[in-house]
Amino acid sequence: MATHVDTPAAPSGPRRLKPYQLSIAIGSFVAAFTVVSGLLPLITGWESDSPIHRKVFGGIPGPLKVAFYTVIPVMILWGSFRFADRIRNWERGAPDRRRTTTKNVKNRLADFRAGVYMKTLLRDSAAGLMHSMIYFGFLVLLGVTTVLEIDHQMPEDLKFLHGDVYRGYALVGDVAGVVFTVGVLWAILRRYVQRPYRIRIKTKPEHAVILGVLLAIGVSGFGAEMFRIAENQASGMNVDHEKWSVVGYPLAQLVDGWSVDSLQTWHQGWWIGHVLTFIAFLAILPITMLRHIFTSPLNMYLKDRDRPKGAMKAMPNLTETSLESFGASVVEDFTWKQLLDTDACTMCGRCTSVCPAHATGKPLDPREIVLKTGEVMAATAAHAPGGRVTPPLGTDPEITIGANSLFERITAEEIWSCTSCKACDEICPVNIEILDKILDMRRYLSLMESNFPAELGNAYRAMENQGNPWGMNQGERADWAKDLDVDVVDPGEALSHEYLYWVGCAGSFDDKNKKVTQSMAKLLRRAGIDVAILGPSEMCTGDSARRSGNEYLFQMLAMPNVEVLNGMGVKKIITQCPHCFNTLANEYPQLGGNYEVIHHTQLLEQLIDSGKLDVSNATLEERITYHDSCYLGRHNDVYLAPRKVVASIKGIEVVEMSRNGTKGMCCGAGGARMWMEESIGTKVNDERAREALSTGATRVATACPFCYIMLDDGVKGAGVDEDQVRVGDIAIHLLEAIENGERELANPGAPLLDLDNHVNVNTPVAGE
Numbered sequence: 001m002a003t004h005v006d007t008p009a010a011p012s013g014p015r016r017l018k019p020y021q022l023s024i025a026i027g028s029f030v031a032a033f034t035v036v037s038g039l040l041p042l043i044t045g046w047e048s049d050s051p052i053h054r055k056v057f058g059g060i061p062g063p064l065k066v067a068f069y070t071v072i073p074v075m076i077l078w079g080s081f082r083f084a085d086r087i088r089n090w091e092r093g094a095p096d097r098r099r100t101t102t103k104n105v106k107n108r109l110a111d112f113r114a115g116v117y118m119k120t121l122l123r124d125s126a127a128g129l130m131h132s133m134i135y136f137g138f139l140v141l142l143g144v145t146t147v148l149e150i151d152h153q154m155p156e157d158l159k160f161l162h163g164d165v166y167r168g169y170a171l172v173g174d175v176a177g178v179v180f181t182v183g184v185l186w187a188i189l190r191r192y193v194q195r196p197y198r199i200r201i202k203t204k205p206e207h208a209v210i211l212g213v214l215l216a217i218g219v220s221g222f223g224a225e226m227f228r229i230a231e232n233q234a235s236g237m238n239v240d241h242e243k244w245s246v247v248g249y250p251l252a253q254l255v256d257g258w259s260v261d262s263l264q265t266w267h268q269g270w271w272i273g274h275v276l277t278f279i280a281f282l283a284i285l286p287i288t289m290l291r292h293i294f295t296s297p298l299n300m301y302l303k304d305r306d307r308p309k310g311a312m313k314a315m316p317n318l319t320e321t322s323l324e325s326f327g328a329s330v331v332e333d334f335t336w337k338q339l340l341d342t343d344a345c346t347m348c349g350r351c352t353s354v355c356p357a358h359a360t361g362k363p364l365d366p367r368e369i370v371l372k373t374g375e376v377m378a379a380t381a382a383h384a385p386g387g388r389v390t391p392p393l394g395t396d397p398e399i400t401i402g403a404n405s406l407f408e409r410i411t412a413e414e415i416w417s418c419t420s421c422k423a424c425d426e427i428c429p430v431n432i433e434i435l436d437k438i439l440d441m442r443r444y445l446s447l448m449e450s451n452f453p454a455e456l457g458n459a460y461r462a463m464e465n466q467g468n469p470w471g472m473n474q475g476e477r478a479d480w481a482k483d484l485d486v487d488v489v490d491p492g493e494a495l496s497h498e499y500l501y502w503v504g505c506a507g508s509f510d511d512k513n514k515k516v517t518q519s520m521a522k523l524l525r526r527a528g529i530d531v532a533i534l535g536p537s538e539m540c541t542g543d544s545a546r547r548s549g550n551e552y553l554f555q556m557l558a559m560p561n562v563e564v565l566n567g568m569g570v571k572k573i574i575t576q577c578p579h580c581f582n583t584l585a586n587e588y589p590q591l592g593g594n595y596e597v598i599h600h601t602q603l604l605e606q607l608i609d610s611g612k613l614d615v616s617n618a619t620l621e622e623r624i625t626y627h628d629s630c631y632l633g634r635h636n637d638v639y640l641a642p643r644k645v646v647a648s649i650k651g652i653e654v655v656e657m658s659r660n661g662t663k664g665m666c667c668g669a670g671g672a673r674m675w676m677e678e679s680i681g682t683k684v685n686d687e688r689a690r691e692a693l694s695t696g697a698t699r700v701a702t703a704c705p706f707c708y709i710m711l712d713d714g715v716k717g718a719g720v721d722e723d724q725v726r727v728g729d730i731a732i733h734l735l736e737a738i739e740n741g742e743r744e745l746a747n748p749g750a751p752l753l754d755l756d757n758h759v760n761v762n763t764p765v766a767g768e
Contacts, residue, residue: 020087027080031073037149038069046155050162052241054170056152059231059267068275075282082286083294085384086343089377096335097306107304111431115300120429124350130186134214137180141221144173170244174225178247181218187211198349202367204394206288213280220274226251227267234260287390292346296430299344302337303431310635311586312439318552327443327549331377331404334437341432342374342392351424351434356666356688357417361681364417366424366434372409373437380404406441412451415441419684420547420671421630426662439671442549456548459675463553467539468505469675477503478535480514484521488535495568498530502584504577505540506705512712513576513705516729520576520600523735527613529603531574537564543579546587548672555591558583562593576600576731578631578704579670585636599632601642601703601730608648617741618734621651625697626730627688627711628664629704642703645730649737655695665691667714669706689714693725700727 017025041056048055057065100108114120118135122128147169151161161169188211191199225248233239233252242249255263284290307313316323328334351366352358358365374392379401381389401408415438424434445451462471478488480503489495501524507517524531539561542554565573573595575581585597607613626646632638639661646654659665668684678684689711692700700715702708712727726733 019091020084023084023087024080027077027083031077031080034073034076035069037153038065041152044155046153046159048151048156048159048162050159050166051238053159053162053166054148056148059228059264060271061268064268064272071279072275072282075279079282079286082389083291085381085389086286086291088383089381089389090336090339090343092332092377093334093336093339094332096337098302098304098337104304108301111303112297112301115430116297118429120427123427127190127348130183130190133179133183134187137176137183138214140172140176141180144169144176167241167244170242170248171246174222174245174247177218177221181215181222184211184215184218188215198353198367201352202347202349202393206284206394209284210288210290213277213284216277217274217281220270220277222247222251223270224267224274227255227263227270230255230258231260231263231267234258234263289345289347289393292344292430295340295344296346299340300431302340307590308586309637310582310631311590312546313436314590315443315551315555318555325444326447326551327445328437328440329406329444329448331373331380331406333406333444334373334440338433338437338440339373339377341434341437342370342377344430345370345374345392345432346430347371347393348429350427350429351432354423354427354663356419356421356423356668356684359665360684360687362417363411363413363680365414369410369414369434369437370432373406375399376401376404376406376408410441412445415445416453416676417680418442418671419630419666419668419673421666422634423630423663423666426634439547439549442547443551444549446549447551452548452550453676455677456672456675459544459672460550460553463540463542463545463557467557468509469540469544470505470509472509474536474539477508477538478533480508480517481521481533481535484518485525486521487532489532489568491534491537491564491568493568495532495570497532499532499572499574500565500568500570501531501533502541502573502575502577502580503533503538504575504580504705506709507576508538510705510709512708513729516576516705516708516731519729519731519735523604523607523613523731523738524574526738527607529607529612534564541580541583541588543583544672544675546583547670548675558588558591558593562588562591565593565595570595572596572598574598574600574603576705576729578629578636579706582631582635599636599638599641599703601632601645602638604645604730604734605641608645615648615734615738617650617745618648618737619650619741619744620699620733620737622698623653623655623696624699624701624733625655625657625692625695626660626701626703627657627667627692627707628660629702629707630664630666630670632703633664634662642701642730645734646701649734650741652737655697657691657695659691667704667707667710669710674706674709683714683717685710685714686717687714689718693718693720698725699733700725701730701733702727703730705729 118128118132121131148161151159154160190196191203191207191211195203225245229239229242229245229248229252232242233256239249239252242252255266258266281290285293315321315326318326325333331339345367347367349367351370355364355366357363371392375395378389378391380403381387399409418435418438420435420439422435425432428434458471459469462469466472467474478486481488486501487497489497489500501521503517506513508514540557541561542557545551545557546554573584575584575597576599578599581597581599584593584595588595604613608615624646626642628639632642643654646652657664665688666684667688668678673684692711693715700711702711708727708729715725715727716722
């Protein structure tokens, strides 16, 4: 299941098992092995003669042993068929390149380890620790049982579970049992007493069943151990070695003095109860969310893909393709990996907790996108008994699904609420790709049904007719540079400059962001960077068109851009817009445009580090907070560069908002939301602006034109004037700091600091 066959095998090649057949084969093997492991000791009669060991099935009558080795294999086999039904559901999806190769195997194993080691879960330390206790406790207990069974099969001279090895074995088993049981009790307390919002809103009866079964496994295991030790002690056996069972032995002393017959009855009763809880575990494993024990590690292993983190899936040239439908409207339009996601979901709600749309009262809940997709897939499983399998999580009886359309359960309002900030993907502990699903459904709504917000249509027309979503005259693109001596190159000529400065639509037309462009141009000149711009020949990169699902318009804008850039021989591009940065760097290669793209904050960091940009006197005696751009941060993992640029300013006090870095909150403009009205709930930018203001900062630094506009509007909307809190791009703050330092140097009366000797250079020295 770790690799998916993207193309049919050649007829002459060897026939390969399909993934669902592999599930049945594995289940059949495990079931057969279980039966053999029960029969073999009866045939061989191998028993340990050490007084310090544990007799397998000691005190358990033959009929119960037969029942054990009959029922357990049947349940394992039944479970493998139920998993096969689910896997056949994934196979309904379209191909997805997730093959394991020599190039990606290292990344695959690293992703798998990060998942099973709970690295993402442990971002929430309490919940992560709780889950780790259950998970690792269960794995150790499973290992303890397996080790006992392996020793059971060995000849006398190869048996190893005796003496000190047994003492250590007993200690490990009991400690693991305590860790597991405490973890389950903690989970019950968290879900039914503490009741965090993201957990409370999706708690279903099956959660009680799962936690009840897990708790029963832990408690009944200790109960069976307690009476086994007490029975042996009452029979006159030396059980001093059982003192290493740090839970079972003390419990056994509580019933010291009971008759052997009573203890034997109680032991058998607890043993039966323990086995029944394990059978219940096997019964609910494939039909409840407990299945994520298997599906989540598989999903983690398959994280690595053949496109950059910030890139959308490529589509064929829409003017030439024979495809009749675009995007995703039915289950089969998603890839098999996107369908696997729905069964890998742990329903933890971390995606819900960080979604800016959900937090501000919009219809979107990322977890619901996954669950609803899974519900439609489960309800239309024609291959399964009854034509359906159990949904990812139990649903209300009144919910009915009559077709395999995703929009049976998902509304357009949910899809259009997304800001494409990628917070849901970033925080998911099992690497579910939620944003891809939303964007694929947007492609269908936009291209096939023209079902998009009316105001977005205005941006579409502006991009199509004027080459930019602002609807401005292309001839005005370079007006910001009239007094700055910036070279505007002819796209018909080869680029003779080191860098092409891709200004972007906002940097060219928006009054706020023109100041960013001008500041950056001045900084580049100070650093001696050889740069030119396209001016009127630069068109929108198409980010907003693509993120809103209009792939046709994206290609209409992007293909001419690629043709121009390639024709000029462009190698290096500077951008100040993370959306342009992401599109040029990660998505233009899909169209044949391969360039070395650098964001202006990264370039500024390099220039400062190399000394090309002198900031030795840059000074601002202010408190500043930096807002992470989603397309610079989560989409491209650029977090430190902008912070280092800000930190290079002397006198500045840098404070972080409560949500920063990978957990930073979106400004609300991504995913083409810049061009849509926000009429439901609180405005995302207002919420983020309040968070910025709560830091007490007198300056807010941004690294994205959309973020600049949204936060500036949010701060002003909160009634705070610009002379109280100054919002601006990092380039603006840095240039102001440099110029401020130069003014101080030019004013002899100002107290200046000699940084080498740490003295005031204007203070008279004795004897002068």
